[in-house]
Amino acid sequence: xxxxxxxxxxxxxxxxxxxxxxxxxxxxxxxxxxxxxxxxxxxxxxxxxxxxxxxxxxxxxxxxxxxxxxxxxxxxxxxxxxxxxxxxxxxxxxxxxxxxxxxxxxxxxxxxxxxxxxxxxxxxxxxxxxxxxxxxxxxxxxxxxxxxxxxxxxxxxxxxxxxxxxxxxxxxxxxxxxxxxxxxxxxxxxxxxxxxxxxxxxxxxxxxxxxxxxxxxxxxxxxxxxxxxxxxxxxxxxxxxxxxxxxxxxxxxxxxxxxxxxxxxxxxxxx
Amino acid sequence: xxxxxxxxxxxxxxxxxxxxxxxxxxxxxxxxxxxxxxxxxxxxxxxxxxxxxxxxxxxxxxxxxxxxxxxxxxxxxxxxxxxxxxxxxxxxxxxxxxxxxxxxxxxxxxxxxxxxxxxxxxxxxxxxxxxxxxxxxxxxxxxxxxxxxxxxxxxxxxxxxxxxxxxxxxxxxxxxxxxxxxxxxxxxxxxxxxxxxxxxxxxxxxxxxxxxxxxxxxxxxxxxxxxxxxxxxxxxxxxxxxxxxxxxxxxxxxxxxxxxxxxxxxxxxxx
Numbered sequence: 001x002x003x004x005x006x007x008x009x010x011x012x013x014x015x016x017x018x019x020x021x022x023x024x025x026x027x028x029x030x031x032x033x034x035x036x037x038x039x040x041x042x043x044x045x046x047x048x049x050x051x052x053x054x055x056x057x058x059x060x061x062x063x064x065x066x067x068x069x070x071x072x073x074x075x076x077x078x079x080x081x082x083x084x085x086x087x088x089x090x091x092x093x094x095x096x097x098x099x100x101x102x103x104x105x106x107x108x109x110x111x112x113x114x115x116x117x118x119x120x121x122x123x124x125x126x127x128x129x130x131x132x133x134x135x136x137x138x139x140x141x142x143x144x145x146x147x148x149x150x151x152x153x154x155x156x157x158x159x160x161x162x163x164x165x166x167x168x169x170x171x172x173x174x175x176x177x178x179x180x181x182x183x184x185x186x187x188x189x190x191x192x193x194x195x196x197x198x199x200x201x202x203x204x205x206x207x208x209x210x211x212x213x214x215x216x217x218x219x220x221x222x223x224x225x226x227x228x229x230x231x232x233x234x235x236x237x238x239x240x241x242x243x244x245x246x247x248x249x250x251x252x253x254x255x256x257x258x259x260x261x262x263x264x265x266x267x268x269x270x271x
Numbered sequence: 272x273x274x275x276x277x278x279x280x281x282x283x284x285x286x287x288x289x290x291x292x293x294x295x296x297x298x299x300x301x302x303x304x305x306x307x308x309x310x311x312x313x314x315x316x317x318x319x320x321x322x323x324x325x326x327x328x329x330x331x332x333x334x335x336x337x338x339x340x341x342x343x344x345x346x347x348x349x350x351x352x353x354x355x356x357x358x359x360x361x362x363x364x365x366x367x368x369x370x371x372x373x374x375x376x377x378x379x380x381x382x383x384x385x386x387x388x389x390x391x392x393x394x395x396x397x398x399x400x401x402x403x404x405x406x407x408x409x410x411x412x413x414x415x416x417x418x419x420x421x422x423x424x425x426x427x428x429x430x431x432x433x434x435x436x437x438x439x440x441x442x443x444x445x446x447x448x449x450x451x452x453x454x455x456x457x458x459x460x461x462x463x464x465x466x467x468x469x470x471x472x473x474x475x476x477x478x479x480x481x482x483x484x485x486x487x488x489x490x491x492x493x494x495x496x497x498x499x500x501x502x503x504x505x506x507x508x509x510x511x512x513x514x515x516x517x518x519x520x521x522x523x524x525x526x527x528x529x530x531x532x533x534x535x536x537x538x539x540x541x542x
Contacts, residue, residue, distance in 0.1 A: 002472050109473035187458040201273050202380035
């Protein structure tokens with residue numbers, strides 16, 4: 001198997017971004033670039049450990065997370081991350097990070113994977129950043145403050161552009177119900193990037209149709225950025241997204257252009 | 272609805288590319304960039320005409336195709352394109368072009384759309400180029416000559432990374448059979464880009480599971496580039512991909528890392 005020849009540009013991060021978020025995002029992009037240059041796609045995909053979240057860690061995850069952990073320690077913030085779990089660096093600030101969202105894409109070279117993280121103070125996410133590795137594009141927001149980008153404002157599912165998690169055993173019927181009502185569905189295999197497409201109005205919604213795949217770090221950036229852009233980020237079963245160092249917790253996340261569209265998605269999925 | 276703020280970079284096209292292909296690809300990228308700056312997402316998506324292929328033409332298609340047609344006339348080659356049909360400029364060379372593959376993505380701002388074209392001489396495609404608008408990345412090959420990029424060489428569907436067209440009424444069962452056997456499926460809604468991911472080894476295969484959606488311009492570049500990279504480009508029902516100015520012809524294209532994998536996909540889809 002070959003190496004991935006395409007470059008990973010420097011993240012486009014503004015000066016207002018929290019230094020810990022900016023530093024970890026840059027460290028992630030650099031580490032991913034180096035990983036692509038050093039390893040064939042098959043090597044990046046190899047499972048090298050078991051993560052703190054209970055899922056296997058691919059080599060690409062391990063490499064990028066190590067760089068993120070080093071950067072967080074240097075800046076002096078705590079880190080809650082997918083593979084390593086909670087790293088206490090004695091700070092009041094904790095970064096909750098998915099170093100590589102869309103790990104399978106990142107390993108193979110499907111150009112849809114990203115860094116995604118949020119600054120948490122006193123259990124509350126106050127700021128978040130997502131960076132698309134293959135272009136350096138980034139989405140950033142502070143909780144409760146508006147962003148320059150807006151959702152599409154769509155309220156109904158009929159004719160909507162929807163991203164879905166891939167259908168998994170047990171949630172196929174619900175998946176097909178949504179696909180049937182939407183204008184056209186997409187499956188990009190990267191929740192953090194797909195929820196940013198909701199935030200900027202490129203698609204109307206994203207949904208896990210009930211597979212309970214999402215961990216805190218898959219949704220925490222969207223929980224800041226999507227509402228700031230006018231949309232809604234909810235769980236299929238109404239479970240609140242809470243900061244918890246126990247990474248065995250799972251959600252079925254739904255991001256939508258409006259609360260009405262989120263409600264209609266939930267009704268359609270639950271049948 | 273907002274405008275799409277992201278840039279469309281200049282296509283990365285080498286000096287060896289046929290001047291007509293290079294010129295039309297550059298014209299397409301420039302026109303798409305301008306269209307994004309001038310029009311909101313909703314305007315780009317508006318259906319403004321009926322194409323020569325029998326499907327509605329979105330504004331984004333019309334704008335980019337006009338630029339491509341102008342460039343083809345200037346270079347002095349004939350053009351066979353999705354919306355306009357056959358434009359005879361008195362040349363022995365015909366460009367078969369999809370000015371915007373992934374039109375719905377291109378209109379909304381889902382960053383997955385591309386220019387794709389092939390040089391046809393005496394009814395035979397001899398060279399092809401596909402350019403991903405959002406990054407400028409390009410894939411190029413001459414018929415029968417090897418490329419620097421290679422497919423993954425995978426021969427079996429179990430555990431494969433597969434891109435699928437979205438499920439359509441009538442082909443849902445076949446769609447689910449493939450999704451079940453593959454490791455993970457993706458639906459990017461841009462055949463021309465997805466087949467290039469097969470060519471470079473990022474995914475193992477792409478398939479239309481029987482909806483007969485593909486026109487000549489959706490598959491012609493892949494018919495040159497995928498085999499040049501070691502893979503196979505076939506039709507689900509064994510129909511040869513032939514040059515024909517009648518754009519009502521349809522295929523269900525399958526691109527695979529190897530002929531064996533293409534065969535296994537066909538067997539799985541036909542059930």
